[in-house]
Amino acid sequence: MSLTQQQDDKEFTRSPSHFADRITADGSSPWPVEAGRYRLVVSRACPWAGRALIVRRLLGLEDAISVGVVDPIQDERSWRFTLDADDRDPVLGIRFLSEAYAKAEPDYDGGVSVPAIVDVPSGRLVTNDYQRITLDLSTEWTAHHRPGAPDLYPERLRDEIDAVNAEVFRDVNNGVYMAGFSRDQEAYEGHVHRLFERLDALSERLEDRRYLVGDTITEADIRLFVTLVRFDAVYHGHFKCNRRKLTELPVLWAYARDLFQTPGFGDTVDFDHIKRHYYYVHHEINPARIVAVGPDPRGWLTPHGREELGGRPFGDGTPPGPVPAAERVPDLG
Incomplete structure (x- = not known):
């Protein structure tokens, strides 16, 4: 997650990914696929990192790619490893993620x-x-995928997945930020209206189908889920996306609970990290840094009824196994 604010036009602008090397299996990049070589660094607060955590777990890549979790509260040096002993990542040996950025580009002065x-x-x-x-x-x-790993990006559906992802990113994933960081009333209202128009369209799409594309979970569901799971906890109030709560959108609320209760989704979500990050770090929105008490997360465990629509969550595959002990998130109680 990296944010920039354009002050002149009063519009929020998301920084592009500056480091875009790829890890490939065919030798077409300097970085070969190799189990144990790479470490995925995430914040459980961040929706973009949440995508990677879900995909890694669904595909069973825990042993191939280790994970480091940063503190949800950043300081002026950005993401820090204060959740680990001696405030250092135990594998990389660094205190701040920015140290790995500096190794890649010593003069880099952008976001981390x-x-x-x-x-x-x-x-x-x-x-x-x-x-x-x-x-x-x-x-x-x-x-390195586990036996029974689902195909989250099936080739025959990629054009449709990409099209859905583009709309969801523009109006929902990034739309909540466009609303939340608006510095102009008219711009803010426009982003909120587009957000809820897209949520209504997604509700209509999902009314008689269990998943966004095809009859199995795909990348499209993962990308929508990470915003929905944060919606009532932070985006509704903190980002003023408050025309309706997720719990007031019956189709999307049931859809999101269905995914949350699917192994690989809810077992990667930490509501404490999510709320502490947004309410504390965005001091320009919440200068008192008071973290909201609600909503009660136990609603995510209530029945959803989406099984009646059919569908096969993992296609011809199987659910992932238990969460590794070191990666478990707090129980919802």
């Missing part, structure tokens, strides 16, 4: 974002291209 994939032997950042990372986990790392 997650997800980030770091080359362990050199300590150098390989990529922070959140739009590409999950697609490459699906298509380049197939030799």
